[in-house]
Amino acid sequence: MATEHFTSKARIAIGSIWKPLIVTKTNNFEAAKTLFSAIIKSIMLYDVGIWGLQYTAEMERVAVEFEKGFLNVPKYTPGYMIRLETGRTHLDYDIIKKALSFCGRLANIREGRLPRKCWEKMKLQDRTNADNKKNWISQLKNKLKEYGHIEDNVENLKTATVQQSRPSVLCFTGSTIIIQVLKKIQSKLFETDQNRMLNSTYNVIYKRIKDNVTSLRAQYLNLNIPTTIKRIIAQIRLSGKLGWIAKIGNGLSYKIDGNEICQMCNRNEKEDIVHVLKKCPQYQQIRPVSLNDMEITDILRFNNEKLIWETVNFIKTSLKVRAFCLGE
Ligand SMILES: [Zn+2]
Numbered sequence: 160m161a162t163e164h165f166t167s168k169a170r171i172a173i174g175s176i177w178k179p180l181i182v183t184k185t186n187n188f189e190a191a192k193t194l195f196s197a198i199i200k201s202i203m204l205y206d207v208g209i210w211g212l213q214y215t216a217e218m219e220r221v222a223v224e225f226e227k228g229f230l231n232v233p234k235y236t237p238g239y240m241i242r243l244e245t246g247r248t249h250l251d252y253d254i255i256k257k258a259l260s261f262c263g264r265l266a267n268i269r270e271g272r273l274p275r276k277c278w279e280k281m282k283l284q285d286r287t288n289a290d291n292k293k294n295w296i297s298q299l300k301n302k303l304k305e306y307g308h309i310e311d312n313v314e315n316l317k318t319a320t321v322q323q324s325r326p327s328v329l330c331f332t333g334s335t336i337i338i339q340v341l342k343k344i345q346s347k348l349f350e351t352d353q354n355r356m357l358n359s360t361y362n363v364i365y366k367r368i369k370d371n372v373t374s375l376r377a378q379y380l381n382l383n384i385p386t387t388i389k390r391i392i393a394q395i396r397l398s399g400k401l402g403w404i405a406k407i408g409n410g411l412s413y414k415i416d417g418n419e420i421c422q423m424c425n426r427n428e429k430e431d432i433v434h435v436l437k438k439c440p441q442y443q444q445i446r447p448v449s450l451n452d453m454e455i456t457d458i459l460r461f462n463n464e465k466l467i468w469e470t471v472n473f474i475k476t477s478l479k480v481r482a483f484c485l486g487e
Pocket residue numbers: 421422423424425426434438439440441
């Protein structure tokens with residue numbers, strides 16, 4: 160199947176991305192993202208507008224896998240949190256955009272030519288055949304319906320106004336410019352992730368630390384700090400009810416079940432990230448003043464470098480103390 164072919168090729172390409180990222184010790188998430196776009200998207204999303212409309216979920220999984228690998232967070236971290244953290248739009252958007260662009264190219268082809276005949280035939284089948292699962296036009300229409308574009312009918316693309324294949328100049332009948340349709344799809348996808356975040360039982364703090372009026376990536380990912388530090392921050396911010404895994408470098412990794420009671424103190428509280436950062440009295444001696452003074456939500460925003468270094472160093476030391484005391 161096309162999707163298996165392209166996703167497995169993409170996974171192999173991901174392997175080739177890691178080496179230059181590690182060798183160059185890049186701290187720049189933008190650089191990693193650019194590499195991802197250049198290599199993965201060109202392989203996995205090759206002509207995806209034609210074959211991929213049914214398989215967007217599989218392809219999105221590959222993209223999320225890459226980002227989880229970059230952030231070094233557990234595989235069970237929800238995809239919506241990864242997208243909100245990195246500020247990336249779900250691949251549905253890219254795939255629909257490519258499909259609409261392809262539509263424009265077809266609508267622009269002279270009548271009588273083979274691709275145009277196929278396009279007309281597919282439109283006819285879409286209208287007359289109830290079982291249209293394999294029909295590309297029907298798939299695209301269904302995708303648009305998913306995002307509320309019921310009236311924006313693909314088959315009514317106004318060929319007269321189509322001058323180029325760029326989506327920005329394509330129009331549906333009624334002059335709905337496709338770029339507006341794409342913007343709405345992008346907003347809807349962000350809204351869906353945002354709603355999942357607001358209703359999340361996996362992580363109830365994230366909605367309070369995520370700037371929910373924008374789809375921009377978390378600030379710390381843009382700072383010029385080592386990737387190892389960004390990863391520890393991501394592990395803390397994206398931790399959830401399944402606990403948290405802190406990989407603090409030099410092969411040291413700690414897994415903490417946030418549902419279990421803290422064995423380091425007698426407060427009878429769950430050992431979640433809030434307990435370790437703010438409450439556990441056993442770490443009071445090594446806890447920076449800023450952590451005592453600040454609200455947990457302000458700490459977890461990690462938006463200034465001084466606080467980042469203080470918090471990450473505290474986490475590293477407290478986890479070593481914990482491991483020593485508990486004999487782990
Ligand atoms: Zn404790």
